[in-house]
Amino acid sequence: MQVIEAGYSARGKKIAIVVARFNSFIVESLLSGAIDTLQRVGNIAEQDITVVRIPGAFELPLAVQRVAASKKYDAIVALGAVIRGGTPHFEYVSGECVKGIAQVSMQYDLPVAFGVLTVDSIEQAIERAGTKAGNKGGEAAMSALEMINVLEQL
Numbered sequence: 001m002q003v004i005e006a007g008y009s010a011r012g013k014k015i016a017i018v019v020a021r022f023n024s025f026i027v028e029s030l031l032s033g034a035i036d037t038l039q040r041v042g043n044i045a046e047q048d049i050t051v052v053r054i055p056g057a058f059e060l061p062l063a064v065q066r067v068a069a070s071k072k073y074d075a076i077v078a079l080g081a082v083i084r085g086g087t088p089h090f091e092y093v094s095g096e097c098v099k100g101i102a103q104v105s106m107q108y109d110l111p112v113a114f115g116v117l118t119v120d121s122i123e124q125a126i127e128r129a130g131t132k133a134g135n136k137g138g139e140a141a142m143s144a145l146e147m148i149n150v151l152e153q154l
């Protein structure tokens with residue numbers, strides 16, 4: 001039996017974090033978590049991290065696509081927070097966001113980590129942005145690091 005698995009250290013790799021500004025009080029915590037993980041777990045140097053700020057989660061697929069097309073990065077971390085309101089808007093924004101990001105990852109054969117909260121309440125968002133349910137930005141960064149290393153072995 002051959003098992004292919006990889007660690008998280010990715011020194012020298014270049015990472016882009018594309019971050020949606022909407023619900024910024026939540027998203028900034030996801031961003032801090034992602035950067036902290038890339039540096040402390042992945043041994044990624046500060047100068048190898050590029051942060052791209054965009055308006056909202058709906059814009060993430062296009063921005064992620066442009067970053068992927070630049071061929072400058074080994075992985076992308078997409079961050080955002082979509083919080084359900086009183087109308088069907090949530091379904092449209094979150095649906096297009098996840099679909100578009102997945103498409104880019106497949107099209108460009110590039111790890112694109114999905115660090116976008118899709119939650120029913122602000123409380124759920126706070127819990128996942130560095131409090132009792134961890135930090136989903138950091139978790140997304142972990143996934144990007146692992147996928148860089150796994151893909152190198154395949």
Ligand SMILES: Nc1c(NC[C@H](O)[C@H](O)[C@H](O)CO)[nH]c(=O)[nH]c1=O
Nearest residue numbers: 020022055056057058080081082083
């Ligand atoms: N409601 C949320 C949005 N809405 C904004 C859209 O993402 C988009 O920027 C706008 O429709 C213009 O194209 N964005 C989020 O990231 N989170 C939300 O909860």
Ligand SMILES: CC(=O)[C@@H](O)COP(=O)(O)O
Nearest residue numbers: 083084085086087089090
């Ligand atoms: C993502 C959303 O749906 C939300 O922010 C929009 O709120 P609403 O549905 O109350 O307009």
